[in-house]
Amino acid sequence: MLEVSNLRKVYGPDPHAAPAVDGLSFAVADQEFVCILGSSGCGKTTMLRCLSGLTPATSGSVVLRGKPVNGPPEDMAFVFQDYSRSLLPWMTVRRNIAFPLRYKGVDRRQAAELTEEALDAVGLAGRGDRYPWQLSGGMQQRVAIARALAYRPGILLMDEPFASVDAQTRSGLEDLLLNVWQRYGITVLFVTHDIDEAVYLADRVLVLRPPANVGHEAVVGLPRPRNQVATKREPEFGRLRGELYAALDGRPVAA
Numbered sequence: 001m002l003e004v005s006n007l008r009k010v011y012g013p014d015p016h017a018a019p020a021v022d023g024l025s026f027a028v029a030d031q032e033f034v035c036i037l038g039s040s041g042c043g044k045t046t047m048l049r050c051l052s053g054l055t056p057a058t059s060g061s062v063v064l065r066g067k068p069v070n071g072p073p074e075d076m077a078f079v080f081q082d083y084s085r086s087l088l089p090w091m092t093v094r095r096n097i098a099f100p101l102r103y104k105g106v107d108r109r110q111a112a113e114l115t116e117e118a119l120d121a122v123g124l125a126g127r128g129d130r131y132p133w134q135l136s137g138g139m140q141q142r143v144a145i146a147r148a149l150a151y152r153p154g155i156l157l158m159d160e161p162f163a164s165v166d167a168q169t170r171s172g173l174e175d176l177l178l179n180v181w182q183r184y185g186i187t188v189l190f191v192t193h194d195i196d197e198a199v200y201l202a203d204r205v206l207v208l209r210p211p212a213n214v215g216h217e218a219v220v221g222l223p224r225p226r227n228q229v230a231t232k233r234e235p236e237f238g239r240l241r242g243e244l245y246a247a248l249d250g251r252p253v254a255a
């Protein structure tokens with residue numbers, strides 16, 4: 001369980017400056033898939049950085065499985081939007097994936113096994129010897145996902161991870177993520193601008209209002225496994241989309 005309580009983040013030395021995150025509280029259950037929606041600049045990335053322990057919060061607390069988060073927790077992994085900067089260009093795909101495992105104390109043989117399994121899970125078996133710059137954008141993002149999976153995190157934080165790929169690749173990556181989420185039983189916190197993506201992926205969607213606090217929450221009861229065509233045709237999908245549009249706009253949400 002991840003518990004966020006009354007989180008506040010003010011950048012810079014002036015404590016009276018406008019906060020990027022203010023009064024943010026929510027909880028995510030183990031193995032839950034939660035999407036966070038919010039308009040540009042409302043504090044989503046700041047929130048994720050505070051949750052990951054990469055940026056200290058001004059006040060409030062983040063507790064992961066009973067332990068306060070004061071730095072990056074060992075069983076947490078991240079996938080960011082900008083895959084071109086997250087992979088190391090001088091390392092092969094295989095070495096990029098295995099690299100964080102060294103710091104986790106995983107021995108060489110087990111690291112090799114985890115790497116091959118993750119490559120296979122993201123459909124890149126046989127591409128381990130390539131360099132990131134020899135791959136398409138969608139493939140590079142799959143490498144970033146494979147790296148996170150090989151790490152076997154308990155919780156995965158994702159910051160608009162599919163924002164810079166084309167629509168077709170994006171749908172494929174969404175389905176890949178759902179598949180591995182179920183297979184490995186990971187908890188996922190996924191930030192996106194895209195209402196349809198949030199409804200398609202999530203068990204629950206939280207809408208942030210500036211300065212990031214939870215303005216609305218929608219439980220997504222759509223059946224799993226989800227399907228890009230059939231799920232999006234469900235009346236419940238349309239209803240949730242409307243509800244979340246209204247919530248993002250700050251309009252009253254119909255019951």
Ligand SMILES: Nc1ncnc2c1ncn2[C@@H]1O[C@H](COP(=O)(O)OP(=O)(O)OP(=O)(O)O)[C@@H](O)[C@H]1O
Nearest residue numbers: 011012019020038039040041042043044045046047
């Ligand atoms: N390092 C920083 N120093 C000062 N202010 C910052 C810093 N990072 C973000 N901010 C400010 O905090 C606010 C929230 O930014 P943040 O990047 O968290 O929003 P966001 O919702 O992720 O935006 P987007 O959807 O456009 O990526 C903005 O006003 C931004 O200018």
